[in-house]
Amino acid sequence: MVREHISTIFDIELDDLRQSILIMGGKVELMIANSVKSLVERDTALAERTIALDHEVNNAEVSIDERCLELLALRQPAARDLRFITIALKIVTDLERIGDQCANIAKRARELNEEPPLKPYIDIPRMAHWAEIMVKEALDAFVRGDADLAVKVCKDDSFVDDLNIQIQRELLTYMIEDPSTISRAMKLNYISKSLERVSDHATNVAEMVIFMVKGKDIRHTIA
Amino acid sequence: MVREHISTIFDIELDDLRQSILIMGGKVELMIANSVKSLVERDTALAERTIALDHEVNNAEVSIDERCLELLALRQPAARDLRFITIALKIVTDLERIGDQCANIAKRARELNEEPPLKPYIDIPRMAHWAEIMVKEALDAFVRGDADLAVKVCKDDSFVDDLNIQIQRELLTYMIEDPSTISRAMKLNYISKSLERVSDHATNVAEMVIFMVKGKDIRHTIA
Numbered sequence: 001m002v003r004e005h006i007s008t009i010f011d012i013e014l015d016d017l018r019q020s021i022l023i024m025g026g027k028v029e030l031m032i033a034n035s036v037k038s039l040v041e042r043d044t045a046l047a048e049r050t051i052a053l054d055h056e057v058n059n060a061e062v063s064i065d066e067r068c069l070e071l072l073a074l075r076q077p078a079a080r081d082l083r084f085i086t087i088a089l090k091i092v093t094d095l096e097r098i099g100d101q102c103a104n105i106a107k108r109a110r111e112l113n114e115e116p117p118l119k120p121y122i123d124i125p126r127m128a129h130w131a132e133i134m135v136k137e138a139l140d141a142f143v144r145g146d147a148d149l150a151v152k153v154c155k156d157d158s159f160v161d162d163l164n165i166q167i168q169r170e171l172l173t174y175m176i177e178d179p180s181t182i183s184r185a186m187k188l189n190y191i192s193k194s195l196e197r198v199s200d201h202a203t204n205v206a207e208m209v210i211f212m213v214k215g216k217d218i219r220h221t222i223a
Numbered sequence: 224m225v226r227e228h229i230s231t232i233f234d235i236e237l238d239d240l241r242q243s244i245l246i247m248g249g250k251v252e253l254m255i256a257n258s259v260k261s262l263v264e265r266d267t268a269l270a271e272r273t274i275a276l277d278h279e280v281n282n283a284e285v286s287i288d289e290r291c292l293e294l295l296a297l298r299q300p301a302a303r304d305l306r307f308i309t310i311a312l313k314i315v316t317d318l319e320r321i322g323d324q325c326a327n328i329a330k331r332a333r334e335l336n337e338e339p340p341l342k343p344y345i346d347i348p349r350m351a352h353w354a355e356i357m358v359k360e361a362l363d364a365f366v367r368g369d370a371d372l373a374v375k376v377c378k379d380d381s382f383v384d385d386l387n388i389q390i391q392r393e394l395l396t397y398m399i400e401d402p403s404t405i406s407r408a409m410k411l412n413y414i415s416k417s418l419e420r421v422s423d424h425a426t427n428v429a430e431m432v433i434f435m436v437k438g439k440d441i442r443h444t445i446a
Contacts, residue, residue, distance in 0.1 A: 068309070069305060069306065069309060072295065072305055072309065073301055073302070073305055076299045078296055079296070082292060082295055082296055083292065086291070086292060086295065086309070086312055089309055089312060089313065090312065090313060090316055093313055093316070093427075168409075172405060172406065172409070175398065175402065175405050176402045176405055179398065179399045179402055182395060182398050182399055182405075183395065186391075186395070186412075189409075193416075204316075
């Protein structure tokens with residue numbers, strides 16, 4: 001009975017951990033959407049709010065890390081639970097770095113909003129949309145232990161990579177045709193690469209979920 | 224006596240873990256040096272070897288991860304040892320991603336070696352040199368539990384950041400003056416940013432070491 005009682009408390013603690021990660025994920029998803037929205041709608045106030053939100057994401061990482069250490073020390077989990085907690089430790093680091101990328105995007109957006117727009121933005125919002133879905137699905141896969149969904153996320157990554165290459169190529173054309181666009185084009189190039197990095201982090205999370213569920217490490221094997 | 228015996232075996236296991244991380248770190252440091260050397264000396268064969276070394280770094284991450292999980296499950300460490308192992312889990316992820324960055328640098332070097340050199344490379348090798356030292360010192364700080372050395376690494380990061388900004392500015396000048404340089408300049412820009420990311424990873428490692436030693440989280444507080 002005592003053992004069962006402990007197990008129930010531990011289950012609640014693990015659920016709390018899942019919830020904290022989803023809340024942190026929600027903030028990160030908002031940062032992805034709003035950093036690019038602040039560019040597309042030339043909304044510098046929104047860029048500022050996005051940059052400010054990064055502090056909350058940083059604090060969430062620190063607090064979830066501490067919680068994981070406490071659970072490891074007090075509950076001494078085995079097998080599946082142990083794997084879940086150690087992967088949670090790694091996942092929050094990825095989420096925190098996505099937050100950093102979004103803050104950087106918002107900073108570039110703030111600068112670009114001071115200049116005339118180079119072109120209508122079509123592919124960058126598409127990239128942001130996909131990256132946001134990838135982060136959301138990677139975290140859903142994590143909390144539900146859904147390896148199939150995680151595999152889908154890994155596959156979606158190539159779509160974002162292709163968009164990034166396409167954007168870079170297009171920006172190169174602008175720069176060659178009109179050197180006065182170079183500074184703005186390089187900032188957009190930076191934003192595109194940052195979104196690609198966001199999707200890389202989502203892929204890292206998804207790969208860890210597959211490892212967690214299947215106990216098999218597929219990192220570094222998916223092309 | 225039994226307790227002492229277990230403790231001794233565990234100490235040996237922790238030492239093995241330290242050694243494995245240092246060996247992985249050594250490979251990563253070699254990748255930093257050789258990826259940039261393959262550019263400066265236009266040595267495409269060296270670029271290929273650097274790209275190939277990334278597989279070994281990937282495998283090292285998987286194997287150290289597994290080892291950490293085993294130690295957590297079998298030894299149920301507390302306090303300092305628990306912190307050490309969970310930070311080892313995060314550090315190998317940073318090392319693996321440094322390997323990815325270096326493989327990407329080597330791929331760009333391979334492409335740039337097919338074209339006439341844009342300019343003599345001075346600042347990029349300097350950046351690589353600093354980034355390599357930062358990685359080495361961050362890992363030394365980790366295995367020795369040396370918070371002072373870790374603080375030094377965090378401070379050195381701004382030097383690499385400054386070099387990156389300087390390189391980007393210089394490349395921008397090339398591109399504006401002669402659009403035929405744009406494609407090469409963007410590849411060099413990519414290499415410079417990749418080196419900056421390498422030093423960011425070293426800084427992440429150093430911040431975690433400070434947390435490990437002082438039990439205080441300074442992540443997100445050093446400007």
